[in-house]
Amino acid sequence: MALLQIAEPGQSTAPHQHRLAVGIDLGTTHSLVATVRSGQAAVLPDAEGRVLLPSVVHYGHQDTQVGYHAQPWAVKDPANTIISVKRFMGRSLEDIRFDHPYQLLGHDHEMPAFMTAQGRKTPVEISTDILKALRLRAEDSLGGELTGVVITVPAYFDEAQRHATRDAAQLAGLNVLRLLNEPTAAAIAYGLDRTAESKPDQIQVVFDLGGGTFDVSILRLNQGVYEVLATGGHTALGGDDIDRLVGRWICQQAGHIHLTPADQQRLAQESRRVKEQLSQTNSVTIHWSNWKGELDQTTFDKLIEPVVERCLAVCKRVLRDAKRQIAQVDAVVLVGGSTRIPRIHHAVEQFFGQKPLCTINPDQVVALGAALSADQLVGNRTDGALLLDVTPLSLGLETMGGLVERIIPRNTPIPVARQQEFTTYKDGQTAMLIHVVQGERDMVDHCRSLGRFELRGIPPMLAGSARIEVTFKIDADGLLAVTARETTSNVHSEIVIKPSYGLSETDTARLLNEGFQYAKEDQQLRSLFEVKVEAERELMALEQALEEDGHLLDPDEHVKMRDAMTELQKALGGSSQTAVEMAVVRLKSHSNAFAAQRMNRNINQALKGTSLKDWS
Amino acid sequence: MNHFELFGLPVQFEIDADVLSSRYRELQQRYHPDQNGFDAQEALRLSTLVNQAYDVLRMADRRAAYLLNLRQQGGGLEQSIGDSDFLQHALELREQLDEAESGIELASLRMEVQQWLDALSREFVIDLDDEDWIEARDTARKLAFMQRVLADIDRAEDRFDDFDSDLDDDF
Numbered sequence: 001m002a003l004l005q006i007a008e009p010g011q012s013t014a015p016h017q018h019r020l021a022v023g024i025d026l027g028t029t030h031s032l033v034a035t036v037r038s039g040q041a042a043v044l045p046d047a048e049g050r051v052l053l054p055s056v057v058h059y060g061h062q063d064t065q066v067g068y069h070a071q072p073w074a075v076k077d078p079a080n081t082i083i084s085v086k087r088f089m090g091r092s093l094e095d096i097r098f099d100h101p102y103q104l105l106g107h108d109h110e111m112p113a114f115m116t117a118q119g120r121k122t123p124v125e126i127s128t129d130i131l132k133a134l135r136l137r138a139e140d141s142l143g144g145e146l147t148g149v150v151i152t153v154p155a156y157f158d159e160a161q162r163h164a165t166r167d168a169a170q171l172a173g174l175n176v177l178r179l180l181n182e183p184t185a186a187a188i189a190y191g192l193d194r195t196a197e198s199k200p201d202q203i204q205v206v207f208d209l210g211g212g213t214f215d216v217s218i219l220r221l222n223q224g225v226y227e228v229l230a231t232g233g234h235t236a237l238g239g240d241d242i243d244r245l246v247g248r249w250i251c252q253q254a255g256h257i258h259l260t261p262a263d264q265q266r267l268a269q270e271s272r273r274v275k276e277q278l279s280q281t282n283s284v285t286i287h288w289s290n291w292k293g294e295l296d297q298t299t300f301d302k303l304i305e306p307v308v309e310r311c312l313a314v315c316k317r318v319l320r321d322a323k324r325q326i327a328q329v330d331a332v333v334l335v336g337g338s339t340r341i342p343r344i345h346h347a348v349e350q351f352f353g354q355k356p357l358c359t360i361n362p363d364q365v366v367a368l369g370a371a372l373s374a375d376q377l378v379g380n381r382t383d384g385a386l387l388l389d390v391t392p393l394s395l396g397l398e399t400m401g402g403l404v405e406r407i408i409p410r411n412t413p414i415p416v417a418r419q420q421e422f423t424t425y426k427d428g429q430t431a432m433l434i435h436v437v438q439g440e441r442d443m444v445d446h447c448r449s450l451g452r453f454e455l456r457g458i459p460p461m462l463a464g465s466a467r468i469e470v471t472f473k474i475d476a477d478g479l480l481a482v483t484a485r486e487t488t489s490n491v492h493s494e495i496v497i498k499p500s501y502g503l504s505e506t507d508t509a510r511l512l513n514e515g516f517q518y519a520k521e522d523q524q525l526r527s528l529f530e531v532k533v534e535a536e537r538e539l540m541a542l543e544q545a546l547e548e549d550g551h552l553l554d555p556d557e558h559v560k561m562r563d564a565m566t567e568l569q570k571a572l573g574g575s576s577q578t579a580v581e582m583a584v585v586r587l588k589s590h591s592n593a594f595a596a597q598r599m600n601r602n603i604n605q606a607l608k609g610t611s612l613k614d615w616s
Numbered sequence: 617m618n619h620f621e622l623f624g625l626p627v628q629f630e631i632d633a634d635v636l637s638s639r640y641r642e643l644q645q646r647y648h649p650d651q652n653g654f655d656a657q658e659a660l661r662l663s664t665l666v667n668q669a670y671d672v673l674r675m676a677d678r679r680a681a682y683l684l685n686l687r688q689q690g691g692g693l694e695q696s697i698g699d700s701d702f703l704q705h706a707l708e709l710r711e712q713l714d715e716a717e718s719g720i721e722l723a724s725l726r727m728e729v730q731q732w733l734d735a736l737s738r739e740f741v742i743d744l745d746d747e748d749w750i751e752a753r754d755t756a757r758k759l760a761f762m763q764r765v766l767a768d769i770d771r772a773e774d775r776f777d778d779f780d781s782d783l784d785d786d787f
Contacts (some may be wrong), residue, residue, distance in 0.1 A: 223638065225641040353773060415649070416667050417668070476649050
């Protein structure tokens with residue numbers, strides 16, 4: 001029954017309030033925050049009017065600097081100035097194979113921590129510092145607390161990377177409305193920009209080459225719905241890598257073999273300058289160490305050819321996955337600063353046979369799209385398009401021989417749920433270990449390990465009789481939840497999630513929480529069952545004890561105890577957890593006294609025939 | 617309510633792909649968690665159901681199996697194909713796939729498999745009409761087989777594009 005809202009005289013009912021929502025592009029090299037104001041999406045500048053926030057954090061002994069203020073420290077104090085932390089998010093120590101000047105701590109399979117002047121800092125905490133800066137900027141600009149944010153992630157980010165991103169946002173005190181894939185965000189920004197276009201059913205390709213990640217998505221825009229048909233990419237390919245290729249060339253030319261961390265950072269900055277200049281001029285002069293030379297367009301193009309080839313290979317595969325031909329593509333959108341490189345721009349144009357769109361600033365387009373999405377999700381607007389995204393990587397389980405059995409294939413529309421049935425292989429087996437991985441390879445070792453789920457509490461049965469139904473769910477954020485139950489006895493097994501990257505207690509608790517989110521109602525049933533099992537065990541033990549030592553009780557006590565046991569027996573036949581619990585409590589008041597009597601008798605017997613001398 | 621009913625489509629094998637995807641969009645617009653007005657958990661459940669149904673309806677092999685199950689005739693689908701002629705052709709296809717040396721060869725293989733799928737689809741409609749369940753099941757198995765061959769061709773094409781799916785390449 002809906003309640004009528006009755007206003008006080010003189011006071012109108014509050015009109016639908018405009019909620020403050022922003023979109024955040026947490027980029028590898030730069031981050032941005034944008035919002036929708038008066039129906040228009042716009043990026044928010046800092047006090048100095050700059051919209052980009054360098055994703056750089058410096059941890060000094062006295063204070064922490066984020067952004068432009070942190071950048072000069074990269075050369076002065078490289079070990080404590082964290083650059084491109086996104087490349088470390090959700091990654092284990094052994095995953096990190098690119099050059100960097102940092103001291104990383106932790107085991108091979110753990111998400112590493114940086115050793116800084118302020119102690120250990122995990123990639124999650126460092127990202128939080130960046131997000132806090134953006135949050136402050138937004139709240140200052142908009143003059144109030146944020147209701148929610150949409151944070152973008154590369155479409156190709158896996159579970160661990162997504163979780164890490166969401167954790168960072170939550171630590172920054174942000175309410176995450178959605179983790180949005182970057183190409184989808186860009187499509188939103190362009191889609192709405194092109195409402196003038198008449199074609200009702202469009203196929204759009206988003207080519208997103210940023211500072212550290214590469215994504216390609218193919219979307220269909222139709223009837224107000226953005227449907228991602230397929231997505232692909234590389235989470236360790238971007239402008240940073242192009243800088244490294246240039247840097248390597250410079251070192252080779254200069255004969256500079258050993259670089260200090262400070263050198264590395266200076267080289268990275270110089271390489272970036274050279275790369276950016278080559279987007280404007282044909283040749284750039286470089287001074288490095290004692291060497292002076294020229295890098296021209298042709299040589300540069302040859303240097304970055306492996307990058308171009310990989311990007312185009314991904315495009316081919318994504319087209320295949322989407323079951324579309326190049327000729328069917330209506331528009332190609334360029335996103336990310338690295339698409340400004342002439343060779344890249346040209347390669348995309350050649351491959352798709354059409355001029356790509358870059359009318360919206362490629363640095364800003366993702367944040368703008370995120371802002372539009374946030375505006376919609378927070379309820380400020382209801383006429384926006386619906387986004388139907390997909391999971392970018394196949395989800396599978398480890399089976400015999402280290403192979404992967406695919407449960408949810410890549411590019412499956414989300415949200416999605418799949419079930420898989422397992423059984424026990426040993427008589428009386430009560431636990432089972434399930435190893436979940438993400439990736440396209442056939443061997444477990446070549447895929448990304450997401451976690452080992454331990455199912456406990458399987459009722460002991462003959463091998464092969466148990467029916468364990470495991471349900472895998474991926475929600476609209478692309479995050480996974482796993483639940484399990486044994487169907488023949490309807491026992492909802494306990495799930496203990498051991499994430500593959502040694503996360504903190506808080507994280508483990510968080511993961512457990514999410515796992516149970518989808519089994520809330522099941523939890524109640526589980527509780528009742530457990531309580532009953534416990535009570536039944538106690539009753540049995542008590543029966544046994546009465547058989548042996550019933551004579552210890554006087555007839556009055558005996559009767560009272562029997563009454564309490566009958567009560568409990570009755571309650572066990574019903575389905576009220578409270579009734580069972582109350583009966584147990586009542587019984588305990590008698591059985592405890594009985595137990596004490598038996599104990600005394602036992603001690604007396606043990607002591608009989610012995611003297612104090614024997615015990616000292 | 618079965619998947620066809622959910623999508624407002626007649627319970628039959630022939631399906632209009634455009635109508636199917638149009639209905640899919642409409643359903644998601646109604647039930648997706650992002651659309652305000654629905655309880656979040658309920659929306660998640662419904663949206664997942666819609667995705668599940670869509671997944672079944674749009675692939676010929678899954679649609680065929682589903683139709684058989686609706687008529688309680690889906691038992692034994694996981695058994696092997698009985699038709700030895702078909703198996704002979706299947707073996708040849710696999711051999712061709714293993715020996716393919718170029719994208720062009722794979723493309724022509726793909727066309728051949730697509731033709732198989734089309735023919736099998738027509739056959740299934742007849743089997744269903746005649747209520748010839750034994751035949752229908754075998755046709756459904758063949759459809760599933762051919763679908764798997766298509767997936768393998770996809771993987772082979774990936775390899776030709778030098779795509780090694782390594783997440784952590786060093787540049």
